[in-house]
Amino acid sequence: MLSPLRRLAPGPSAVVGVSAVLLLLDASVVSRSYVGLALLTTGVLALGASAAYPRVHRAGREAVACVTALGAAVVSLLTTSLVRETVLQRTPGWGELAGLLLLLCLVCRYAQPAPLVIAVVPLLVAVARTKERAPVLTDLPVFRDVDGLFLLLPVAFAALGGYLRAEDVRRRSVARDVRHAERLDLARDLHDHVAHYVTAIVVQAQAGEQVVERDPATARQLFGNIERTGQDGLVAMSRMVKLLRTDDSSATEATVSPALTHIAELVQQADSVSQRTSLEVADGVDDAEWPPQLAKTVQRLVQEGLTNVRKHARAASAVQVKLGVEGERLIVRVRDDAVGQHKGRSWFRPSGFGMTGLAERVAEHGGELSSGPMPEGGWELAASLPVQGTDRRVR
Incomplete structure (x- = not known):
């Protein structure tokens, strides 16, 4: 000892x-x-x-x-x-x-x-x-x-204390800003994950309620889809919790899927017989050049766009996810061909957090976000993001 x-x-x-x-x-x-x-x-x-x-x-x-x-x-x-x-x-x-x-x-x-x-x-x-x-x-x-030595010494030490006090205030302010940014980021991620998987579960449950008596086979298939969607949601939430509980060194060693691969999986999950969902990636779109925060923002844009289609455009028969390049900017579009809102019971109350979170994400990267009806019918969620110099959040 x-x-x-x-x-x-x-x-x-x-x-x-x-x-x-x-x-x-x-x-x-x-x-x-x-x-x-x-x-x-x-x-x-x-x-x-x-x-x-x-x-x-x-x-x-x-x-x-x-x-x-x-x-x-x-x-x-x-x-x-x-x-x-x-x-x-x-x-x-x-x-x-x-x-x-x-x-x-x-x-x-x-x-x-x-x-x-x-x-x-x-x-x-x-x-x-x-x-x-x-x-x-x-x-x-x-x-x-x-x-004046015995007058200069106390003044000098008092000034040193005042300087250290100001530095403490500055550090606390920076730490507070960082914690605020982290809380916002976590809130957005939680909303995106929960809204995406829960919306899928609710939509399939609503469909199952309509067909359970006249088409039991389809109802059983929908219930199976609900189970798989719930399992996927639990896995995603567990991954988020694990990421939060591990240190930075462990997080950096984790394998991260390419952004386009993850987007393709989102499109595949949203695709159904009644609502065909497709992905179109233009030449020149290379997710290997995307900074990590840009890749995450693009994934959240597509996820939120598809979730909003499930919520508010149940009449849509086709949904398109388009990724293109205009100059030094990446263009992300999520379109549907719905001619009107769902006329059935209102199962979803707008929280306002989805579009607010997207607007904050896009603004942090110096991009532009728009959402509204298209002249030919349907709805479009679009974002324009600079590919370089996108990470502007406080460190």
Whole structure:
């Protein structure tokens, strides 16, 4: 078993080592009296407070963190007053000074507005007044021309804390944007998968209800199709859950089907005797050149288009999925020849999420989306997407 010292991380070990050196430096020059003992004790308290502050802050105990910083400043001011009234020491208390500066930086970085105002001013004053303990400091060559050293140090550490605070805010903002984008993407995927498979199940169940008495054989076939569609939906949902639960390295090793292959499977699944569905891929369409996000968007466009035909164009006898190229843009069209809406019972209530999700996906890639009736009859869902430079989402 490793000893406690060997288990310490390099960072904390270095901090502990530097703190010990500073305290030993103070101990080597202070007088052997209660004043020297007070100065060393104040150094230990300041370093301990700076080490405890992050833990107390992470625990959500802002009041305790504020009292910790304020207490270290008050004790330092009392020690300075004691030293000033008795004997001038040859050190300002290097351990104490380091602890107060670290504490000042941490307060400026983490404290809420009210505790920040309460703690910062006493800390600034405490650091500035440590100069009163070291009258011989200005006689040293290094510090001879730096009269404002004990004013510049606290200002510099406070500025460092403010900079780190701003960086924390920026990182949280970026992380929040990324999480929001991920939630939107997940919501779209869930809608697309659930709507696609559930719509297929409902449509076949409706058809089975109509033919179960006069054509039992067809009804049995429809029930078999419902079972297979449900199984396919469960497999797709399991694949999504597995992808969410695995790490990035496992996800990157998973085999991804070519986009056109997946689109062909969607078209084949939608094809039926009463509603023929076909796929037309123009020359120049090469899914190998598509970035992953573009391929996913094209698949979702086709999936949502076919799902909407099942929902709202039951009278359609033919559905066409067309992929073409115009310049540097990929054109995706899903057309049907329905002359009117389904006149039976309204089984599907429009959620609005499908087209909203598609519009968001297409907009992220700098594309254009349209949906509406065609002059010759029927309905068309069309999208124009740039093949290059399509992934614009926040990282």
